[in-house]
Every structure is written in C-alpha cells, then in structure tokens.
Amino acid sequence: MAKKDTSYNIKDKKIANLPANRFIFYVERKVRKTIKDYQLFSRKDKILVAVSGGKDSTVVLHILKKLGYDLEATTIDPCIGDYTKTNLKNIKKVCETEKVKLHILSFKDEIGAGLPEIIKLFKKKNKEYASCLICGILKRYILNKFAREQKHDCLVTGHNLDDEAQAFVMNVFRNDIDRALRQGPISGVMCSSKFVKRVKPLYNINEQEIIRYAKIMKFPVNFGICPLSAIAYRREFLNFLNEFEEKHPSVKYNIINFHKNMIKTINNTKDQAKVQGKIALCKKCGEPTSGKICRTCEIFESIQKDLDKELKKNLKK
Ligand code: SF4
Ligand SMILES: [Zn+2]
Secondary structure, three states: OOOOOOOOOOOOHHHHOOOHHHHHHHHHHHHHHHHHHOOOOOOOOOEEEEOOOOHHHHHHHHHHHHOOOOEEEEEEEOOOHHHHHHHHHHHHHHHHHHOOOEEEEEHHHHOOOOHHHHHHHHHHOOOOOOHHHHHHHHHHHHHHHHHHHOOOOEEEOOOOHHHHHHHHHHHHHOOOHHHHHHOOOEEOOOOOOOOOEEEOOOOOOOHHHHHHHHHHOOOOOOOOOOOOOOOOHHHHHHHHHHHHHHHOOOHHHHHHHHHHHHHHHHHHHOOHHHHHOOOEEOOOOOOEEOOOOOHHHHHHHHHHHHHHHHHHHHHHO
C-alpha cells in the first residue's frame, strides 16, 4: 500500500481524504470559480504570470495553461545567490514543459544591483529596511512597467488565501486602512492606464492545498525558504496565524470573509474612487502613485546615485 504523504496538513478532513484525481479537480474548480466570480480576466486577455520558482506561481501557471488561457510568464531575479539560481532553473523547466514563453528580468539589469548589495547600500546610509519590503517594492515596480510595456491586460500572481489573510491582519496591526482597502483578488485597481491590474486566481485556495497539488503533480519547485526572509516582519505574522489556526481551524477563511464583507459594505456606501484613493503619476519616474512621489523613488532616493553607477558598469560589461 502506498505510504500516506504527511508533508502537508489540510485541516478539512473531507478535502484531505480526497483521492489525488478528485483533489486536483476540486482545486481547479475553485480556481475557475474565483476567475468567474471576480471576473479576473477573459479568454481574450493577454495574461502575464509572475513566476518565482515557488509552489504558488507554478501551480497557478499550470492551471491557467490547462484551462486554455493566452499567457506568458516572467520572473524577476532578485539575485540572492544559490537560492534564486535554483528557482531560475526550476522556472525554466516548468515553462519548457508547459510551453509558455518566459521573460527573465533581474534586479541587477533593471536596478543596478542584487538585493543583498542594495540592502548594504542602505545600511551605509544608516537606513535599515526589511529585505522583503525592498524586494516587494522593486518587484512590483519592475513587473508593472514590464507588463505595461509588453501590453499585457493583467498580471497574475500566485498569492493564496494564507498570504491574503496574513496581509490583512498585518494591515490591521499597522492601522493601514488604505492598503487593506486595496487588497483583494484584484488589487491596485485604480483609474490609471499606467497600472496593469494584478489578479490572484489562488485567492480562495489555502497554502496546504497548494502544497498537496504541487506534490501530486511533482512540480520541480523550491519548498525552501529564502535566506533573506528569516528576518521579515511577515514571518512573525505567519507563525502567529499558523499557531492560531492550529487551535481554531478556519480562522484564515474567516479573516478573508471579513475583508470581503468589509469591502462590500464600503462599496455600497461610497464610490470606488473615494474608497481606493485618487491616483497620480510620480513626479520623478512617471509610475502610478497615490502621492506626489512613488514609494520606490521615496525609498531609493538616498542610494540612487550608487545604483546608477552600478547600472552603468553592468551595461558596459
Ligand atoms: S522572501 Fe522576501 S527577500 Fe526573499 S524573494 Fe521573497 S520577497 Fe524577496
Ligand atoms: Zn517614482
């Protein structure tokens, strides 16, 4: 008899006990329903999937391809040594198998330096930022610019239910209502032609379900943790939520449902633009922002000259 795989821990026993083929069907049906319910995209849309080499983006790429959508993939390499080299190898393998065109971009080529060097440059200026904060800002900036230039209708990310619940709780802890209101299966939807909408087909699928899906499909994915993520604020929240859910199953579903109801209630009372805030173009780089200067320019101002020098050096190579 085949040994039971204990590397994932799906709380709902009915789902956990589904045979592999029915479990695959269950996950794919949920993704189809999310796309339909939230009108994430249509068959006519040109879709760009942001892949990282991890389980989430690999699963979403595979399912969308299987459902017959018109898609390409892109990855932004933050240049974190062996960790991102392994991811890149896996991404190439997956895109080859799925027959999806892959665009490889990197922090070194786009910004001038890899993430560890960027963090060091900040430290020299006595600025202490969490790696994931800088990494996230840069990835979103590069992805939006690339998707827009390549004329994609939307950008798919692999964010799952756990990511969303965690982000919402973090926003509550920080009292960041603007960010909480911009969360959801379609994020960053603001009235700007410079903004490519970001959509999350795995919005209703939890982390453990994704792990089981990726294992059944034997995807070449990295289940390891990024060496720079250990110090992240996010990890504390993840541990906190996981411990809580151990004792109170479905707490993450409840958080997401609370968020959905909150948005619904607000949308019924105010108009969308008021809820999400007006969008302007950054005075420095021209990218969309809710203030005068975008977050990327604001944070990177102090090290911009050093990065420009690195970028010039890289271009000469
Ligand atoms: S874990 Fe953080 S630092 Fe590592 S790749 Fe992800 S966002 Fe970047
Ligand atoms: Zn800017």
